[in-house]
Amino acid sequence: MARGLVLKLSARNREGLWLFVSSLTPRPPAAHAYHCRLWPLLTNVRNTLSPLFSEALSVDIPELHKIDYTTRVDSLVETYAEIAEQAFACFLDEVNDPAAKDVYSAFDDPGGVMDQYERRRVSGIKTIVFAAMAIEAAAFEFSAMTLGDQIAKKLDKMDLEGKWMIATQLACGQSFPVNSPAMNGLNSLQIARNALVHHKSSPDDSEGRSVQKMMKRWADFEKDQVPNAFKTLVLLSLELDKLPNSIIGTLPYYGKDPFHDYPRHPGVKAVIERCRMIHSNVKGA
Numbered sequence: 001m002a003r004g005l006v007l008k009l010s011a012r013n014r015e016g017l018w019l020f021v022s023s024l025t026p027r028p029p030a031a032h033a034y035h036c037r038l039w040p041l042l043t044n045v046r047n048t049l050s051p052l053f054s055e056a057l058s059v060d061i062p063e064l065h066k067i068d069y070t071t072r073v074d075s076l077v078e079t080y081a082e083i084a085e086q087a088f089a090c091f092l093d094e095v096n097d098p099a100a101k102d103v104y105s106a107f108d109d110p111g112g113v114m115d116q117y118e119r120r121r122v123s124g125i126k127t128i129v130f131a132a133m134a135i136e137a138a139a140f141e142f143s144a145m146t147l148g149d150q151i152a153k154k155l156d157k158m159d160l161e162g163k164w165m166i167a168t169q170l171a172c173g174q175s176f177p178v179n180s181p182a183m184n185g186l187n188s189l190q191i192a193r194n195a196l197v198h199h200k201s202s203p204d205d206s207e208g209r210s211v212q213k214m215m216k217r218w219a220d221f222e223k224d225q226v227p228n229a230f231k232t233l234v235l236l237s238l239e240l241d242k243l244p245n246s247i248i249g250t251l252p253y254y255g256k257d258p259f260h261d262y263p264r265h266p267g268v269k270a271v272i273e274r275c276r277m278i279h280s281n282v283k284g285a
Helices: 002-007 011-022 039-057 077-096 110-147 149-155 160-172 181-197 209-241 266-284
Strands: none
Touching: 077 110, 077 209, 077 266, 110 149, 110 160, 110 181, 110 209, 149 160, 160 181, 181 209, 181 266, 209 266
C-alpha cells in the first residue's frame, strides 16, 4: 500500500519526501546545535518509513538528492544569534535609559550622556552585524545539510536573499514569499550591514554641526535598522520552520515552546511575541 502510494507521487514530491525521510537521522545530544527536540520520535519515523520508500524511490531520484542528515562541526550560527540577542537587549536598555532622553551638546557632556550614546551605538552595531552573520551562516548550513556541500559552496557566491530563496526552493519545493516580512526585513538588513561594513568618516567643523548631523543620522539609523535586524532573524526562523518538508532548522528556534518559554529580556521577548503575531497573520492571510 505504501509503495503504491509513493509511486503515484510526482517526481518533485518524491524528491521532497526522500529529503524528509533521509533527514531524520538522529544526532547525539552533545552534538545537538539546532532547535528540533523530537529526535527519538523522528528516529522511529525514519526507521519505519525508510524500508518502504527507499526501494521505490531509488529508481528515478538523482543520487545528488540522496543526502543523509549529517552532523556538522564548528557551527557559529547559535553563537552569532546569541550575541545579536544580547546586544539587542543592551540596546533596548540604553534606549530606555533616562539619560538617552537628554539633549546632547557637542561641547558639553552632562551626566555621561556621550558614554551612554556610545554604548547604545555599539549595541546597535553588534545587533545588526551579528544578526546578519547568523542568517548568512545559517543559509550555508541549510544548503549544505539539504543539498550537499558542493551545491552549498556554489550558492554561497550569491547574495544573502538569493541563497535562501534558491536553497529553500531546491530543498523544500517552495521558497519564501518574495514580499514576506522576513524577505523585506532581510533586504533592509543587508543594506544596513553593508552601510556599516563600508562606513566612511566625514570632516569635522568648528561649529559642531557635523557632530549634530552625525548624531541625527545615527539616531535615525538605529531607530529603523536595529529592531529590524533582530526581527528579521526571528521572522526568517519562523518562516523557515513552516516551509514544506523543512525538518532542518539551522536558525535558533523562536516559535512558541509547548511546555515553557525560555527566560529572555522582557523587551526582547516582546519583540519575539510581536514577530509570532506577524508570522501568524501572514500565514493565515
